Amino acid sequence: MTGLLAGLDGGKLLRHVLGAVLITFLMTSLIVGLELVATQTGLSLRPRYHIVLYCVVVVALGSAAVFALVERSWRLPMLVGVVLAALLLVPLLTGNLDSDLAFLLPFPVAPLNWLALFLPAFILMRAGQLAYASARPPAAAARRRELSRTGKLISMGLGLLLILAAFAFPVSPWGSRQLVDILTIVLIYIMLGWGLNIVVGLAGLLDLGYVAFYAVGAYSYALLSEYFGWSFWVCLPLAGLFAASFGIVLGFPVLRLRGDYLAIVTLGFGEIIRVVLINWYEFTGGPDGIGGIPRPSFFGLPFQANAPKGGGETFASFFGLSFDPYHRIAFLYYVILVLALFTNWFTIRIRKLPIGRAWEALREDEIACRALGLNPTNVKLAAFGIGAMFAGFAGSFFAARQGFISPESFVFIESAVILSIVVLGGLGSQLGIVFSAAILIGLPEFFRELEDYRMLAFGLVMVLIMIWKPTGLVSHRDPTIRLHPRGDGR
Amino acid sequence: MLVIEGIHAFYGRIEALKGVSLEVKQGEIVTLIGANGAGKSTLLMTICGQPRGQGGRIVLEGTDITAMSTHQIMRRGIAQSPEGRRVFPRMTVYENLQMGAINVDPAHFEGDIQRCFELFPILERRRGQRAGTLSGGEQQMLAIARAMMARPRLLLLDEPSLGLAPLIVRQIFSVIRELNQQGVTVLLVEQNAFHALKLAHRAYVLVNGQITMTGTGRQLLADPEVRRAYLEGGH
Numbered sequence: 001m002t003g004l005l006a007g008l009d010g011g012k013l014l015r016h017v018l019g020a021v022l023i024t025f026l027m028t029s030l031i032v033g034l035e036l037v038a039t040q041t042g043l044s045l046r047p048r049y050h051i052v053l054y055c056v057v058v059v060a061l062g063s064a065a066v067f068a069l070v071e072r073s074w075r076l077p078m079l080v081g082v083v084l085a086a087l088l089l090v091p092l093l094t095g096n097l098d099s100d101l102a103f104l105l106p107f108p109v110a111p112l113n114w115l116a117l118f119l120p121a122f123i124l125m126r127a128g129q130l131a132y133a134s135a136r137p138p139a140a141a142a143r144r145r146e147l148s149r150t151g152k153l154i155s156m157g158l159g160l161l162l163i164l165a166a167f168a169f170p171v172s173p174w175g176s177r178q179l180v181d182i183l184t185i186v187l188i189y190i191m192l193g194w195g196l197n198i199v200v201g202l203a204g205l206l207d208l209g210y211v212a213f214y215a216v217g218a219y220s221y222a223l224l225s226e227y228f229g230w231s232f233w234v235c236l237p238l239a240g241l242f243a244a245s246f247g248i249v250l251g252f253p254v255l256r257l258r259g260d261y262l263a264i265v266t267l268g269f270g271e272i273i274r275v276v277l278i279n280w281y282e283f284t285g286g287p288d289g290i291g292g293i294p295r296p297s298f299f300g301l302p303f304q305a306n307a308p309k310g311g312g313e314t315f316a317s318f319f320g321l322s323f324d325p326y327h328r329i330a331f332l333y334y335v336i337l338v339l340a341l342f343t344n345w346f347t348i349r350i351r352k353l354p355i356g357r358a359w360e361a362l363r364e365d366e367i368a369c370r371a372l373g374l375n376p377t378n379v380k381l382a383a384f385g386i387g388a389m390f391a392g393f394a395g396s397f398f399a400a401r402q403g404f405i406s407p408e409s410f411v412f413i414e415s416a417v418i419l420s421i422v423v424l425g426g427l428g429s430q431l432g433i434v435f436s437a438a439i440l441i442g443l444p445e446f447f448r449e450l451e452d453y454r455m456l457a458f459g460l461v462m463v464l465i466m467i468w469k470p471t472g473l474v475s476h477r478d479p480t481i482r483l484h485p486r487g488d489g490r
Numbered sequence: 491m492l493v494i495e496g497i498h499a500f501y502g503r504i505e506a507l508k509g510v511s512l513e514v515k516q517g518e519i520v521t522l523i524g525a526n527g528a529g530k531s532t533l534l535m536t537i538c539g540q541p542r543g544q545g546g547r548i549v550l551e552g553t554d555i556t557a558m559s560t561h562q563i564m565r566r567g568i569a570q571s572p573e574g575r576r577v578f579p580r581m582t583v584y585e586n587l588q589m590g591a592i593n594v595d596p597a598h599f600e601g602d603i604q605r606c607f608e609l610f611p612i613l614e615r616r617r618g619q620r621a622g623t624l625s626g627g628e629q630q631m632l633a634i635a636r637a638m639m640a641r642p643r644l645l646l647l648d649e650p651s652l653g654l655a656p657l658i659v660r661q662i663f664s665v666i667r668e669l670n671q672q673g674v675t676v677l678l679v680e681q682n683a684f685h686a687l688k689l690a691h692r693a694y695v696l697v698n699g700q701i702t703m704t705g706t707g708r709q710l711l712a713d714p715e716v717r718r719a720y721l722e723g724g725h
Binding site (some may be wrong): 184354358360361364365366367369370371372373374375376 | 540559560561563564565569570572576577578579580581587588589590592593636640664
């Protein structure tokens with residue numbers, strides 16, 4: 001045991017693991033640890049201890065392994081990886097998938113189970129790699145360079161893998177209607193997270209009313225299609241444009257404020273939009289909302305069972321397929337996937353342009369920026385407007401997917417959730433937002449029955465994150481350019 | 491090049507500058523010395539429009555800039571290395587320099603950055619490093635280099651020697667002289683009166699928001715009152 005922990009600070013390790021366990025315990029107890037059961041006397045909550053226990057054990061082992069990895073020790077992670085892999089692989093190999101794995105892999109869907117298998121494998125891989133590196137110790141600088149290069153490769157590979165998997169998912173055997181639908185929702189929030197990340201993560205402006213721009217986008221499509229009959233593809237850029245102009249109109253008076261004041265005013269603006277939507281009955285339909293919003297078509301081919309009146313073809317008849325509602329769901333999924341990836345690509349690009357650098361500089365030191373001849377108001381307005389534009393895109397997609405929108409969908413909670421996604425993922429981290437959106441949106445979708453407790457869990461998690469990991473789950477900011485590998489030029 | 495006439499500046503109700511007049515001619519190094527709280531930094535900030543000067547006029551190359559906003563002023567061939575350096579700590583040296591050139595035609599960028607690296611070779615070696623991890627002296631060099639990336643004709647330097655080792659101070663002052671010889675006009679605010687006066691063509695002494703004395707650097711160095719107030723016990 002002492003050999004295993006050689007070179008590690010035991011107290012620090014303990015604190016690290018205990019912290020992780022506590023968070024996991026609270027999170028899993030609230031999100032997945034309770035189950036609503038119908039009994040003879042009515043509904044009652046039943047705890048699911050085994051799932052909580054399982055999560056706690058996995059996280060405890062995993063966090064100890066990660067801690068050891070960070071501290072440059074490889075024995076513990078290796079052992080943990082082997083144990084976990086053995087635990088998970090034995091039932092897999094013996095073929096008792098359903099009965100034995102039911103406890104070890106409690107997730108209700110296959111992809112999550114595969115993820116649970118993948119993580120220990122990943123740890124194992126890292127451990128092996130580190131073991132290899134320490135077996136033949138190279139010069140310190142060279143070793144550091146090698147590690148950072150593999151780290152970069154891994155994160156790049158992971159991103160690419162995720163994108164490929166996302167594209168392949170609907171046509172893969174796991175692509176059920178329900179799952180694709182849930183992933184569509186997750187993708188909407190990933191896109192919103194990426195959009196808000198431009199405002200909060202890059203420019204450092206705390207926006208608590210982001211949902212207002214989402215609402216503007218959704219209502220602009222709904223109203224344009226209702227009053228003028230314009231199609232989704234025409235309205236999509238318009239919705240972005242409207243949302244961006246709302247962002248700029250709001251931003252103009254507001255961006256002179258800083259920090260808390262800005263947050264309060266944006267919060268107020270979010271509510272104002274909602275209240276206007278509720279009360280302007282003649283125009284927006286008020287609390288009744290707007291229904292019958294047309295779905296997007298595939299280059300003019302609608303997803304319907306029967307050809308539209310007046311002739312023309314449907315998607316199914318054009319491609320000689322039999323009609324299946326799954327086509328439409330998969331199509332919507334691809335639309336939001338492309339929109340979200342566009343958002344990501346745009347953010348990555350703009351970070352390397354002068355305006356993106358100006359945002360980061362502004363977040364660091366506004367006075368210095370002013371001394372360099374930057375007009376802070378314009379720079380902030382650009383961030384606000386661009387962030388709002390992506391919310392507008394996402395909003396119009398949301399309206400098209402739902403077919404019905406009402407002010408109910410644009411309450412403050414939504415802003416809070418989107419902000420949580422950004423903060424939890426690590427401000428400014430693109431990949432982190434994907435993970436936190438999957439956790440915060442995906443998991444609760446699977447456990448809908450516990451909706452009432454969700455905000456409680458969010459609040460707790462936010463507080464704990466602020467205490468233990470104030471920079472988020474995946475906190476990493478690469479310089480926008482790297483001229484030579486780390487370790488050189490010393 | 492820069493003419494200030496009877497300018498007043500206020501922080502709330504406190505009058506920090508009480509009718510300051512000062513002139514910087516083309517090609518000069520002008521030094522402004524004074525004790526803590528005399529208003530030296532305030533004067534530099536007032537030139538940049540924050541706080542806004544009142545009562546008098548600030549004229550830069552024939553244009554009245556008193557009423558302009560900061561970002562407009564800073565685009566008229568003037569750059570500042572602010573007090574406390576204020577580099578962007580989480581951005582790399584290279585990114586900091588890119589920020590300095592944000593309002594400059596990108597065609598100049600490569601040449602300008604090479605010139606900065608010639609002045610401060612250490613910055614070239616540190617170009618991929620985050621500015622927050624640099625030493626104090628390196629940060630000061632970066633702050634000056636960043637200001638130079640804006641291609642200023644007039645460079646405002648606020649206490650570039652603050653908190654630095656004597657060797658580094660000497661290095662920085664020699665770079666200032668070199669920049670001046672390349673044609674940059676310099677207005678230097680300093681507490682390190684000895685070095686600053688030796689470097690200056692002309693100098694002003696600021697006390698409680700008012701100019702009390704002016705002359706060539708040599709004259710002020712020799713002046714008994716200046717010696718007593720700013721140099722005795724010093725270097």
